[in-house]
Amino acid sequence: MEAGTFYREEKDGLALFVRLTPKARQDAAAGLFTQENGKCCLNIQLRAVPSNGEANKALIQFLSRSLNIAARDIALIRGHTARFKHLALRGDKQALAAKLAALAS
Numbered sequence: 001m002e003a004g005t006f007y008r009e010e011k012d013g014l015a016l017f018v019r020l021t022p023k024a025r026q027d028a029a030a031g032l033f034t035q036e037n038g039k040c041c042l043n044i045q046l047r048a049v050p051s052n053g054e055a056n057k058a059l060i061q062f063l064s065r066s067l068n069i070a071a072r073d074i075a076l077i078r079g080h081t082a083r084f085k086h087l088a089l090r091g092d093k094q095a096l097a098a099k100l101a102a103l104a105s
Contacts, residue, residue: 005040006032007100013090014097015077016063017041020085022048022055027062029103041084042104056080063087067099 007016017040019033024045033043048058056076064071069091079085089096 006042006104007089007097009093010088013073013088014093014100016087016089016100018059018085018087019043020055020059020083021045022050027058029066032104035084042100053080056085059085059087063089066103067096069096 006018007014009015019035019041021030021044024047027046028044030043030045032040034040044059044062046055046058046062048055060071060074060076063069063074067089069089073090075088075090077086077088
């Protein structure tokens with residue numbers, strides 16, 4: 001599976017596609033996940049609960065730490081109440097792509 005399929009280049013950064021599993025045992029990236037429609041996304045498991053936006057906040061904090069970028073450079077575009085999320089990451093596209101590839105492996 002091509003590593004770049006779970007993100008795409010945008011004007012000022014990358015669009016990232018995530019499958020979020022809340023209430024996990026630990027916070028971790030768990031590789032890639034392929035949906036039934038063939039779309040690929042980064043599988044992330046977090047201890048946070050999915051109420052009052054806690055899991056979404058935890059996701060942004062997790063990505064901020066993992067990618068070494070400011071939380072303000074991460075925006076949740078779609079999937080506020082869904083398991084599948086679409087996020088915008090602002091920054092250097094090549095550096096972000098390299099960090100995402102390492103996170104996915």
